[in-house]
Amino acid sequence: MKALSTEHLLGIKYLKNEDINLIFETADHFKEVINRPIKKVPSLRDITIANLFFENSTRTKLSFELAEKRLSADIINFSASQSSVKKGETLIDTVNNILSMKVDIVVMRHPNVGAGVFLSKHVDARIINAGDGAHEHPTQALLDSYSIKEKLGTVKGKKIVIIGDILHSRVALSNIFALQLQGAQVKVCGPTTLIPKHITSLGVEVETNLRKALEWCDVANVLRVQHERMDIKYFPSIREYTQLFGINKQLLDSLGKKIVIMHPGPINRGVEITSDVADSDQSIILNQVENGVAIRMAVIYLLAQQIKK
Amino acid sequence: MAKKTLLNAKDIHIILHRLACQLIENHNDFKDTVLIGLQPRGIFLAKRLKEILQNDYNISNIKLGQLDITFYRDDFRRRDEPLAASNTTIDFIVEDKNVVIIDDVLFSGRSVRSALTALQSFGRPESIELLVLIDRRFSRHLPIQPNYKGRQVDVINSEKVKVSWLENDKKDAVYLLSNN
Numbered sequence: 001m002k003a004l005s006t007e008h009l010l011g012i013k014y015l016k017n018e019d020i021n022l023i024f025e026t027a028d029h030f031k032e033v034i035n036r037p038i039k040k041v042p043s044l045r046d047i048t049i050a051n052l053f054f055e056n057s058t059r060t061k062l063s064f065e066l067a068e069k070r071l072s073a074d075i076i077n078f079s080a081s082q083s084s085v086k087k088g089e090t091l092i093d094t095v096n097n098i099l100s101m102k103v104d105i106v107v108m109r110h111p112n113v114g115a116g117v118f119l120s121k122h123v124d125a126r127i128i129n130a131g132d133g134a135h136e137h138p139t140q141a142l143l144d145s146y147s148i149k150e151k152l153g154t155v156k157g158k159k160i161v162i163i164g165d166i167l168h169s170r171v172a173l174s175n176i177f178a179l180q181l182q183g184a185q186v187k188v189c190g191p192t193t194l195i196p197k198h199i200t201s202l203g204v205e206v207e208t209n210l211r212k213a214l215e216w217c218d219v220a221n222v223l224r225v226q227h228e229r230m231d232i233k234y235f236p237s238i239r240e241y242t243q244l245f246g247i248n249k250q251l252l253d254s255l256g257k258k259i260v261i262m263h264p265g266p267i268n269r270g271v272e273i274t275s276d277v278a279d280s281d282q283s284i285i286l287n288q289v290e291n292g293v294a295i296r297m298a299v300i301y302l303l304a305q306q307i308k309k
Numbered sequence: 310m311a312k313k314t315l316l317n318a319k320d321i322h323i324i325l326h327r328l329a330c331q332l333i334e335n336h337n338d339f340k341d342t343v344l345i346g347l348q349p350r351g352i353f354l355a356k357r358l359k360e361i362l363q364n365d366y367n368i369s370n371i372k373l374g375q376l377d378i379t380f381y382r383d384d385f386r387r388r389d390e391p392l393a394a395s396n397t398t399i400d401f402i403v404e405d406k407n408v409v410i411i412d413d414v415l416f417s418g419r420s421v422r423s424a425l426t427a428l429q430s431f432g433r434p435e436s437i438e439l440l441v442l443i444d445r446r447f448s449r450h451l452p453i454q455p456n457y458k459g460r461q462v463d464v465i466n467s468e469k470v471k472v473s474w475l476e477n478d479k480k481d482a483v484y485l486l487s488n489n
Contacts, residue, residue, distance in 0.1 A: 003391045029394040033380065038430035041380035301380075305391050 004302045008127040010116045011136035012177035020181060024146055026298035027291070034070060034293055044073040047304050049105045050098050053130070054080040054091075057109055059265055059289065060130050060140070064107050067296035073304075076103070091115065095123050104307055105300065108132075126303045134168050140264055141174035143295040145182060147288045148219055151260055156183035161213045163245060164223035164272050167194045167234075171223060171264045176202055189213040190245060193234040210245050214255055221262040222247060222273050238271055248274040258282055265289070315443075315462060315470070316483040324459040328440060329361045331457050332409065339371050341435070342407045347424055348377040348395035351412035353474040354442055358411065374399035376410075378423040404432035409457075413472040415441040418453035443470050443483060 004019050033041055049068050053061055061077075068075045078098065095106065106123070108116055109130040116129035131137040149155050160179055166172045166188045179186050180203060188195060189207045200206060207213040214220060225241065235241050247261070261273070261283040269275050278285060316324070336342040339362070346355025352375045362368045379394040410424050421439060428434065442459040448466060462485070464470060469486040473479075 026394065029377070029380075029396070032397055033430075036430045037432060040430070042426065043380045043382075043385050046386075302391075305386060307386060 003306065007303070007306060008116070008120045008129075009138050009299055009303065010120060010127060010129045012138050012141050012174045012181065013136065015138075015178075015181070017181050020142065020145070020178065023142060023295065023298045023302065024149065026302060027146060027294040030070075030297040030301070031291070031294040034290075034297075040070050040072060042072045043301060044068075044071040044304050047071075047104045047307070048074045048076070048102060049107060049300070050076050050078060050103045050125075051130075052078045052095065052098070052106060052108045052110075054108070054110045054115075055131070056081075057130070059292075060109065060137075063289070063292040064128075064130060064139075064296050067293050067300060068107075070293065071297055071300060071304075073105075073300070076101070091119065092122050095119060095125075099123055099125055105303060126307065128299060128303065131170050133170065134173075135170050136174045136177075137170040138174050138178075139292070139296055139299060140171050141178040142299070143288055143292045144171075144175055144221060144262060144264070145178050146295055147262065147284050147291050148184075148260070150287065150291065151284055152218065155179060158184045158219060159187070159217045160184050160219045160221060161187045161189050161207070161217040162221045162223065163189045163210065163213065163247070165194045165225050165234075166190055166199065166223070167196050168226045169223050171221075175221060176204055180204075187213060187216065191235050191241070210247070211251065214247070214251070214259060217259055219260040219262060220247065221264075223264065224266060224268055225271055242271055246270075246272055246274065247277050249276045249280070252277055252280070252282065260284055262288060311487050313485040313487075314482055315485050316460060318475075318481040321442075321459075321481045321483070324442070325357055325361055326365070328442075328457055328459060329358055329366060332358070332362070332440070333366060333368070335438075336407060336409075339368055341405070342409065343372040343374065343401060343403060344409050344411055345399070345403075345424075345428070346373065346375045347410060347412040347420060348375055348379075348397070350414075350472065351410075353477055354413050354440075354472075355411040356476075357474075358440075372401045374401065376424060376427055378420060378427050381423040381427045383419060383423065399431055402432055403428060403434045405435050408434040408437045409440050410437060411440045413441065414443045414445060414470050415439070415453070415455055415458070416445050416448050416470075418449045418451035421453050422451050442472060445470060 002022050006014050105126045107128045107130050110132050113133035113135040115132045116127050120127045145155050162172050176186050186204045187207050263285050344355050346352035359371050359373045375398050377395040377397045379392050438456040440457040441455045444458040444461045446463050471484045473482050475481045
């Protein structure tokens with residue numbers, strides 16, 4: 001069997017297409033496991049995983065935690081809000097203290113770009129990036145692609161538009177890398193203030209008209225408007241944003257084709273997407289959540305396999 | 310590598326019918342019995358037995374599943390080669406059933422140990438039995454013995470027993486492979 005070409009999962013940027021295929025194949029098996037009466041396998045009995053969340057997270061943290069438990073790993077959790085980080089400890093000190101408790105894998109979310117890469121160079125553990133600033137969120141992109149593949153059979157040749165706040169989104173960047181690696185076409189759509197200036201250098205097109213973007217695509221991945229990251233006004237009002245970039249049922253039904261709707265969560269219902277769209281049969285939002293556990297199990301399993309006894 | 314034929318197609322044909330009859334002796338109409346072939350090589354034997362029971366002995370509704378034990382192995386991270394998983398398909402409930410685990414060769418017993426653990430994820434069976442085509446004597450690492458066996462062979466550890474199936478390897482046969 002093939003192995004991953006990398007020792008850490010720091011970003012999609014560092015993966016090859018074969019790695020993604022291997023992760024998807026392994027996730028298929030884990031998806032079957034998590035639908036059994038007893039949803040647990042003993043593979044990682046002797047592995048300890050630290051979940052370090054220096055930034056708030058609900059679903060990613062829960063999803064990682066569940067994936068780790070389903071693999072029988074021992075886990076310790078850490079959130080920056082209740083820790084010595086507040087007392088002035090550096091990242092390396094924090095992590096080395098945790099590693100001296102014999103931790104094999106670190107899952108980390110951090111507000112700073114490149115925190116995972118930095119850590120991988122300074123500590124002796126496998127690092128999984130669970131989001132670093134507005135940079136990458138690789139497991140989210142993997143589960144998004146996996147969900148597209150599950151729904152449409154393949155990612156190759158499909159047209160995907162990522163809608164909304166591209167500027168503050170690590171989900172957007174990782175998705176662009178992952179989708180392009182698998183041969184999909186990607187467009188981004190949103191207010192020009194929320195689209196990074198040099199995004200076209202990644203080979204994606206920018207579309208500012210939502211209707212045109214939806215008419216073009218097979219899949220619309222709708223992102224959340226990240227109010228908490230906006231220190232200045234990027235658009236005049238939520239109401240205006242909703243009118244120009246919000247997806248509602250009427251718009252969706254007027255397209256003349258059934259596109260797939262995705263959202264990484266948490267949803268601002270009534271802002272970027274209305275409730276009837278989020279809950280419609282075109283939406284695969286809850287499949288994304290289920291697939292998230294299987295994908296994270298696959299990533300952890302494949303990285304753990306490289307740790308020799 | 311030297312290759313010696315232990316069983317030819319005719320031997321295997323006779324053995325499969327004998328094993329099928331032994332199963333019928335203990336399980337009658339298979340109402341409360343399920344067959345589980347172990348991935349990757351046990352599924353050929355399991356399918357073959359199901360066909361014989363259905364076609365030659367008119368037993369219908371035999372439940373057959375396939376179980377992959379990769380995630381339950383005790384040598385995870387102890388091998389150089391990563392372990393590749395296969396599909397598990399068990400679309401029935403094993404709770405209170407008599408389960409017959411089926412594999413081609415019984416060697417160290419570790420696969421069967423893993424299978425026993427894996428089966429627990431699908432419920433609590435009434436009983437579990439083991440059926441193998443080839444029982445390699447003197448090589449067990451664990452206290453596991455088959456309830457039904459096709460042929461017992463005495464093989465030293467450096468030698469390999471290879472079962473080839475018509476549907477996968479173009480021919481029914483069992484070979485002994487050795488280095489000299």
